[in-house]
Amino acid sequence: MTQFLTEDDFARLRDIRATRPEAIRDALTGRRRRDVLRGDGRLFIVAADHPARGALAVGGNPTAMADRYDLLDRLATALSRPGVDGVLGTPDIVDDLAALGLLDDKIVVGSMNRGGLRGASFELDDRMTAYDVRTMVASGIDFAKTLVRIDLADPGTVSTLTAMAGAVTEASTAGLPIMLEPFLSTRSDGRVVNDLSTDAVILSIAIASGLGASSANTWMKLPVVDDMERVMAATTMPTLLLGGDSGVDPDETFASWEDALSLPGVRGLTVGRTLLYPPDDDVAAAVDIAAGLVHTDL
Numbered sequence: 001m002t003q004f005l006t007e008d009d010f011a012r013l014r015d016i017r018a019t020r021p022e023a024i025r026d027a028l029t030g031r032r033r034r035d036v037l038r039g040d041g042r043l044f045i046v047a048a049d050h051p052a053r054g055a056l057a058v059g060g061n062p063t064a065m066a067d068r069y070d071l072l073d074r075l076a077t078a079l080s081r082p083g084v085d086g087v088l089g090t091p092d093i094v095d096d097l098a099a100l101g102l103l104d105d106k107i108v109v110g111s112m113n114r115g116g117l118r119g120a121s122f123e124l125d126d127r128m129t130a131y132d133v134r135t136m137v138a139s140g141i142d143f144a145k146t147l148v149r150i151d152l153a154d155p156g157t158v159s160t161l162t163a164m165a166g167a168v169t170e171a172s173t174a175g176l177p178i179m180l181e182p183f184l185s186t187r188s189d190g191r192v193v194n195d196l197s198t199d200a201v202i203l204s205i206a207i208a209s210g211l212g213a214s215s216a217n218t219w220m221k222l223p224v225v226d227d228m229e230r231v232m233a234a235t236t237m238p239t240l241l242l243g244g245d246s247g248v249d250p251d252e253t254f255a256s257w258e259d260a261l262s263l264p265g266v267r268g269l270t271v272g273r274t275l276l277y278p279p280d281d282d283v284a285a286a287v288d289i290a291a292g293l294v295h296t297d298l
Contacts, residue, residue: 168212
């Protein structure tokens with residue numbers, strides 16, 4: 001992959017973090033903002049909140065996302081491409097991007113609950129360990145996001161649901177859009193596995209939709225599964241499609257996104273590893289294909 005950022009960029013970032021941390025807050029609050037929806041009313045968001053949950057693997061590489069400089073360079077490349085509306089990340093990622101001056105005219109989505117560490121015994125007790133609503137509003141973050149995994153056999157699920165309900169209520173009160181990413185999950189050989197059957201996705205939507213004291217600002221972030229017409233019939237909430245893990249044939253993935261993007265209620269994509277770490281390592285090309293599926297006038 002061709003490097004987008006330079007060693008001088010990274011040196012400046014390290015210097016800001018060490019000697020002028022207030023510049024990060026200034027970069028966030030002072031950046032040029034935009035409406036969440038504009039033009040064709042669709043969104044293409046690049047996701048990068050996986051590392052904070054201990055999920056560093058991409059495909060067969062267990063530490064693909066461990067190199068922060070490489071990840072930032074891939075994000076910078078993606079954010080430079082036409083049709084990319086913004087980024088989803090935890091505070092560490094967003095702060096780095098803000099300090100590098102890469103967030104002007106971009107939607108910033110703050111990831112809230114990263115307490116469900118991959119492989120942990122408490123993985124389904126997925127508490128808020130990153131952004132909170134008050135900080136996002138004060139910092140000029142445009143959107144909130146939470147992961148809502150539901151395991152009917154795991155008592156930790158109720159703590160997750162309680163935390164999610166509180167976040168939805170706070171976001172609605174603040175007028176902050178909040179994106180829920182629901183799954184029905186189970187444990188298999190010690191790993192949490194999401195059920196991607198059509199009926200399971202529909203049930204997860206029903207449960208997540210009722211969280212909080214108001215759903216006025218709630219969006220959905222949903223996987224592309226079989227019979228997406230039935231899935232989208234389960235909600236009136238604006239929906240972004242998630243990309244899943246890298247490793248599936250790219251042409252097959254893009255075709256499934258294209259079909260699902262045509263459905264009523266689908267507003268775009270929120271995709272991370274699939275585009276940031278494509279099989280041929282050409283981030284710009286992968287992002288351009290996805291952007292063209294979301295924004296067909298590009």
